[in-house]
């Protein structure tokens with residue numbers, strides 16, 4: 066072999082340039098493509114494609130061939146370099162070593178992760194194909210002397226790369242059905258978008274939105290776990306940053322800028338402290354006098370770098386920002402839950418919703434960890450590689466990069482391995498919280514059935530399950546730490562050899578060795594932080610995503626932007642051929658048509674589950690009908706604002722609930738501008754005023770959770786008093802007298818008569834005796850109106866209503882001795898008494 070005669074040839078320079086820049090540029094393109102892919106991951110078409118085993122193996126084999134060819138090239142070139150000292154050889158060896166590092170990473174990623182194709186990988190293949198082809202072309206045209214086997218390896222690589230790229234070209238990017246290379250990935254969990262099901266049909270998905278909400282919910286967790294931590298972080302960032310940036314708060318924005326500057330200064334300190342230490346050592350070894358000036362600078366830099374220095378200032382400035390973000394996140398989460406529609410609230414488990422709202426602060430944690438731990442860590446690593454590369458030459462840079470690569474790869478590989486453990490851990494935490502919530506919420510039921518011990522046992526086994534799964538996660542963490550410590554030590558040994566070699570040769574001063582030790586220490590801590598942080602951030606991300614799910618959930622019932630106010634002056638309510646189904650499988654209402662004239666009372670009767678409550682829910686727009694329309698005074702209720710609609714309607718529910726507050730506050734809840742006199746008058750109307758005054762604390766009596774400290778009759782009358790205070794135009798009564806004895810019922814009937822006077826009323830009744838004077842009685846069966854008319858006309862029809870009436874009469878005769886006693890209380894609207 067002879068040295069090239071045309072070293073000044075531009076082609077040689079071009080070869081050097083390609084060899085120098087190809088590996089880092091490809092690495093960079095991989096990162097950029099990964100980020101871009103993650104940013105557009107919501108777009109189904111851009112998601113990576115899961116591969117068949119055969120294609121998978123072919124790709125893996127080709128990647129291994131390329132990796133091996135670089136290993137062989139490095140070995141052959143090194144062997145050649147023993148005899149021939151030539152700069153181009155050194156460049157080629159370095160190029161091979163960097164390529165080994167890159168391809169080892171790509172191959173390991175492809176082999177250990179669930180194999181999938183995506184832009185990042187395609188990108189690397191294409192860039193490398195271009196680079197290797199250019200190298201080959203330049204080498205041939207420059208007539209550079211080249212070893213036969215090295216040349217053969219140089220030819221093998223573009224061929225293998227072309228085959229890889231060919232696979233990309235043959236395989237349609239967006240193929241969704243089973244094709245020559247891909248499986249139908251529409252069902253693949255791996256290929257679900259990050260926030261799969263989080264837009265409208267979420268893990269909190271409603272029966273209405275999804276036929277298979279349960280299975281989807283459980284798959285959600287799996288899908289979330291399958292997505293890499295980095296892409297999850299980006300998703301959280303995309304979502305959280307607009308929420309966390311203090312818009313229109315100049316003071317806070319300045320603080321945020323201050324925090325950014327502190328981070329920058331901290332990075333500069335990371336560079337300068339070890340350099341300064343090296344300078345002191347060099348001065349000491351040269352001059353044998355104390356370099357006071359250098360030492361003072363070093364001490365100052367160390368002070369600034371310590372936890373009492375710049376980082377303390379950063380933390381100080383971060384505090385108001387942290388409070389701001391907490392306020393925004395918690396308030397936004399709570400507001401969203403309160404704004405969601407009835408379908409969500411029917412479906413939810415309160416434990417998981419509270420958990421999700423509380424865990425909203427995790428979003429803040431993720432942002433904080435990424436901003437203050439991960440971004441600085443990455444920049445510290447890049448700085449360390451650059452400084453060591455510049456100080457000790459390319460091999461030191463290579464060793465540092467290899468060590469970092471191995472470290473990060475082992476972290477993510479172990480993290481991948483403990484995916485199942487982590488999933489179990491997360492599930493067990495949820496189970497523990499839910500068990501606790503359910504048991505305490507249902508304490509009374511547990512007591513009725515003497516199941517307190519059972520609940521205690523259930524809770525304690527949930528806690529044990531949680532602790533058990535936590536133990537395996539923590540054990541894996543220890544293993545991870547051990548592996549990483551090993552990698553760090555091996556890296557340090559290699560680096561020390563290179564540094565000592567330079568120092569002993571006299572090419573570098575002793576100070577550079579001290580500087581290396583300083584950098585290594587600086588490298589170790591962020592890397593260890595990374596390994597611990599990765600697990601905690603993965604867990605945080607699952608929680609953060611749960612919170613994001615909540616925020617992304619849109620209410621299914623909303624007011625139209627051009628909604629008008631409801632006109633309530635007359636008070637006609639009409640249902641026009643209304644049909645509705647909760648789950649789109651079973652009809653709850655079918656072709657309901659009726660009209661309630663102003664001030665009239667329309668009664669809904671029928672067997673249980675026939676759709677009576679659903680009719681009232683539709684009028685309140687808790688749900689929208691699937692077809693047909695509901696009108697009030699000729700206005701379709703879906704065209705008026707929800708606010709004005711619900712303002713106009715008063716509801717006395719079957720099972721009234723109060724807040725755990727005083728009687729007075731609970732009554733005032735119905736009308737914030739009601740005076741004490743108004744409240745007393747309303748209570749007097751329902752015959753409760755005297756009774757409340759007789760309580761030791763009077764109106765200040767705390768009613769207990771959901772009003773547990775009041776009797777059923779009292780509760781029902783408080784509900785009526787509240788509607789009286791609200792003074793609505795329409796009244797909906799759902800079994801308002803269901804929980805009372807005959808005497809109380811008589812009182813309540815009196816109150817109801819007052820309440821319904823002049824108001825259009827829809828009333829649900831099981832006891833037909835309470836509605837015999839209603840203007841219109843609708844008899845429902847299986848969601849349809851089977852009979853309609855007044856009591857007398859329905860009895861004359863001798864149909865279903867008549868049978869019900871007779872049944873109840875018989876039942877009443879058996880139980881009370883009188884079927885429909887003439888004195889039995891009847892629901893007689895005030896307007897109908899004469």
Ligand SMILES: Nc1ncnc2c1ncn2[C@@H]1O[C@H](COP(=O)(O)OP(=O)(O)OP(=O)(O)O)[C@@H](O)[C@H]1O
Nearest residue numbers: 272411647648653672673674675676677678679680
């Ligand atoms: N949130 C819901 N999700 C799914 N199905 C529901 C829901 N609420 C009610 N249903 C179903 O819709 C049907 C009608 O229920 P609805 O509550 O209107 O009956 P009802 O006539 O008021 O019964 P009851 O007299 O027992 O109160 C029932 O079959 C019920 O199981």
